[in-house]
Amino acid sequence: MGAVRERLPEGRYGRSADARADRQLRIAAVVLGSLLLAGLGWFGWHYVVGSKISAEVIRFAVVSDSEVQVHLEIRKDAATKGVCTLRSRSEDGAEVGRKDVAVDESADRVDKVYTIRTTARATTAELIGCTAR
Template sequence: MSTVRAGVPDGRYGRSADERADRKLKIVGAVLGAGLLGVVAWFGYSYISDQDVSGRVIGFKVVSDEAIEVHLEVRKDKDATGVCTLRSLAESGAEVGRKDFLFDQRRDQVDEVVTLRTTERATTAKLVGCKPRG
């Protein structure tokens, strides 16, 4: 009896169509992955580079049922004007005050105590964020 072969011997006639397709898919996947990585890096860099005003709450003091004093430190470029948003919360967690404060001093770092008016007694003050005024 004779044995019948189902296909050609491996490696004798070059790569199969499946191997060529797999290689093309790998190349396309690598190019698309590198492109996606580049787009993510571009957006990340542009987000960070726009952050030229930053701030932090150093401390706060509840002055009355209608006000809280907040010691705020703001870092910015000397020529930049920054706006920082503060909010205060009651013991229940409800927001009882919110205000934007303008910082236009010609210094890199500004330490200032600001007064935030509240609708009821506040228990904390939080910095929502700072941004350049434009």
């Protein structure tokens, strides 16, 4: 036979401490969850609306031990000017080249090939980001 747990009569002694703690924990979880969701929404909205210039690497080619060509497509407002930063890495992940590309064209879409000079043979090229001026 197992141990029998004695139950207190309902309503006679008020709410138990466990029930009160559970209720407080639920309220705290709802408040913190709401704050987290609101924060994520604000950051997402700020990222999408605040981004006046964006770009993506279409393709890249390692031309030699000291050069990588990157085909970059940039989307922006026609009046916006900015800078995009490209980086090239070697096989072990070390950065071997970096280039800041000025985006001064008055078009809303810029499609160009840029050359990154490297200090060693690169295996990849990536876009770090773009910022509007």
